[in-house]
Amino acid sequence: MTRALGPKAGWSSGGNPGGWIVLGVCWAFPVLFVIVWAAAWLASLITTGTVEGFGFAFVHHVVVGRTRQAWPNTPTPLVVANTLALCAAAAVAALKAWRRIDARRGDPADPVAALADNPGLDVLKPDMASAQARELRVSLAKRSGPLPDHDIGLPLGDLKRPGGKTGPTLFASWEDSLVTFMAPRSGKTTCLSIPYVLSAPGPVIATSNKGDLWAATAQSRADDTGANIWLFDPQKITYQPQKWWWDPLLGLAGVEDAHRLAGHFVLTVDDGSKKDLWGPAAQDLLASLFLAASSSGRTLHDVALWLDEPAVPTPVELLQKAGFKLMASGLRGAQNGAVETRDGIYQTARTAAKALRDEDILAWVTPPEQPLRRFNPDVFVTTRDALFLLSKSKSPAAPLIAALTDANMRAAERRAERSGGRIDPPLVVVLDEAANICRIADLPELYSHLGSRGIIPVTILQSYEQGQTVWGEQGMAALWGAATRKIIGAGVDSPRLARDLSTLVGQHDVAVRSITHGQGQASEQISLRRQDILEAAAIRALPPGSALLLATGGKPALLQLRPWYRGPRAAEISAHMALAERMIADAANDTADRPRRGHP
Known part of the structure; x- marks a missing residue:
């Protein structure tokens, strides 16, 4: 035996x-x-x-x-x-x-020991990452002495070593693009969003469906850079007063820009069958109305009124006057088509543009009654300002968050073209809850070249399937393939993704002892067995605070994430969070005491 x-x-x-x-x-x-x-x-x-x-x-x-x-x-x-x-x-x-x-x-069967010895990760370690940062950023080339962490790159985490120890901190470079999968309450904000906002050396954009990211980083960011803090919060998640506005129609230079803006709205339609059937036509309609309003100095208020009157000739006349004759012809065709078809197109467009029915949201994207600062993406990307975009999941304001994010990234691309290829310091874009509040239709295609422009996107999703619902199976596969740094944290419950990750991590030889009993004697044998370094069940059971890193050009690695509350600025951030939370509570109480709109 x-x-x-x-x-x-x-x-x-x-x-x-x-x-x-x-x-x-x-x-x-x-x-x-x-x-x-x-x-x-x-x-x-x-x-x-x-x-x-x-x-x-x-x-x-x-x-x-x-x-x-x-x-x-x-x-x-x-x-x-x-x-x-x-x-x-x-x-x-x-x-x-x-x-x-x-x-x-270490134990050869231990995945930490199997993945710790990884020469392919040398480029992510501080020494080589610092050298790469000097190559990518002209402003660092002549700086003497060691670089601070915030100039080296975005911290990914500490490399895990056998015996519960950790190795050097690994950094993403200033030409990387990141995608992250983490379940709720597994460290997305504490280990990624907050550290990335604080460590961004240039302008930073951060989206969230809660106020904790703004509360933890806004004051510290202002103290560090002395720059402006822009808070877009039309749904009053933080209960802070509006201090600025942005005109989405101002940057529409042509048909392509109008279609991009319309696409952010159509992508939020929850009814997949309606979006697939009427979506392209609704996008054409919205693009025509946006372009008509932009070329004539009108606002989104006018677009909302035009959507309610399918036969109104005003937008067609404005397009013809501005020289967009083909767009005018297409809009006239949609207005004069079969009633059932026309009504389906207009209803889908109204569903997509439901933000235009909310006065509180429109106040942020139309000229205000009282003088407020106007946000300019072309100026923002030249500063060290921070832009916080807050919205509840799948809310009417989500298309505007996607549009504002996209406008800033395109402004950064234009500046990069004028600066020789990339911007310095880079623009960091932290897209938490990207599938719910910041759906950018061509984000997978943008991932293939944003890093080369000095624009560092960090897309944080709860699961792979969540991304598929937004960009489709092919689009999500393209996003996965274009991301040069992939971080898989705790709570990955997708069997398919866990199996695929286990395959990507690979196998190793493990010594197996066996004892043979027979005829009153016992003998021991040692054999080698090939087995997965990380089984699918082990990937699903990753503890909070740890993550699996897949880096282009290197073998996978296990990381110990670095939450802000274990860093040197924990006391400062905690104090700022406590102060911001008191401000939110006081403002919420004051709001509750006031009569609501439409009530005496």
């Missing part, structure tokens, strides 16, 4: 301890006599005695008991006491050395 004992690291590469035992016994005797001689030498220093030089004669005299010849005039009891003390010290030192070596060696 044979019984497998499972993966077990042996004492040697073959797993057989016999050779180590023989080797240990052979060396034990010489080491023992060296200790005895050292003990005698120490005793001779204390007393007036002497000790014979170490050699075969000394060993022979000790073995036959001629201590007077081995250490003349030196008390033997003192030599024995010193020998015991030195043996104890040597045993303790050997035990500590063995534990340190064993901890570094």
Whole structure:
């Protein structure tokens, strides 16, 4: 009968301890006599005695008991006491050395040990990452001395080592694009969003469906850079007053820009069948209305009114006057088509543009009654300002968040073209809850070149399937393939993704011991077995605070994420969060005491 004992690291590469035992016994005797001689030498220093030089004669005299010849005039009891003390010290030192070596060696079956030795990660370590940062950013090329972390790149986490230890911090470079999968309450905000907003060396955009990201970083960011903090919060998640506005129609230079803006609205239609059937026509309609309003100095208020009157000729006339004759012809065709078709197109467009029915949302994107600052994306990308875009999941304001994010990224691309290819300092775009509040239709295509422009996107999703609902299977596959750094955190419950990740991590050889019983005898055998470094179940069970990193050009690695509350600025951030939360609570109470719109 044979019984497998499972993966077990042996004492040697073959797993057989016999050779180590023989080797240990052979060396034990010489080491023992060296200790005895050292003990005698120490005793001779204390007393007036002497000790014979170490050699075969000394060993022979000790073995036959001629201590007077081995250490003349030196008390033997003192030599024995010193020998015991030195043996104890040597045993303790050997035990500590063995534990340190064993901890570094690790269990071959342990995925941390299997993934820790990874030369492909050298480019992400501080030294090489700093050198790459100097190459990518002209402003750092002549700076002497070590670079601070916020100039090196975005911190990915600390490399896990065997024995519960961690290695160097790994950094994403200033030409990388990141995609992250993490379940709710698994560290998305504490380990990624907050550290990335604080460490961005240039302008930063951050989306969220809660106020904690703004509360934790806004004041610290303002103190660090002395720049402006822009908060877009039409749904009053933070209850802060509106201090600025943005005109989405101002940057529409032509048909393509109008279609991009319309696409952000159509992508939020929840009814997939309606979006697929009427979506392209609704996008054409919205693009025509946006362009008509933009070319004539009108606002989104006018667009909302035109959507309610399918036969109104005003937008057609404005397009013809502005020289967009083909767009005018297409809009006239949609208005004069079959009633059922026209109504389906207009209803889909109204569903997509439901933000235009909310006065609180329109106040942020139409000229205000009171003078407020106007946000300009072309100016924003030249500063170190921070833009926080807040909205509840799948809310009417989501298209405007996507549009504003897209406008800033396109402004950064234009500036990069004028600056020789990339912007310095880079623009960091942290898209938390991207599938719910910041749906940019061509984000997978943008991922293929944003990094080369100095625009660093960080898309944070709850699951792979969540991305598929927005960009489709092919689009999500393109986003996955274009991301140069992929971070998979705790809570990945997709069986398909877990299996695919297990395959990508790969396999390794693991020593397996087995014992065979038969005819009153037992024999032990050691064999090698190929097995997954990380099984799908192990990927699903990643603990919060840890993550699997897939980096282009290197083997996967296991990371210990770096939450803000374990960093050097924890006390400062905690104080700012407490102050911001009190401000939110006070403002919420004041709002609750006021009569709501439409009520006395």
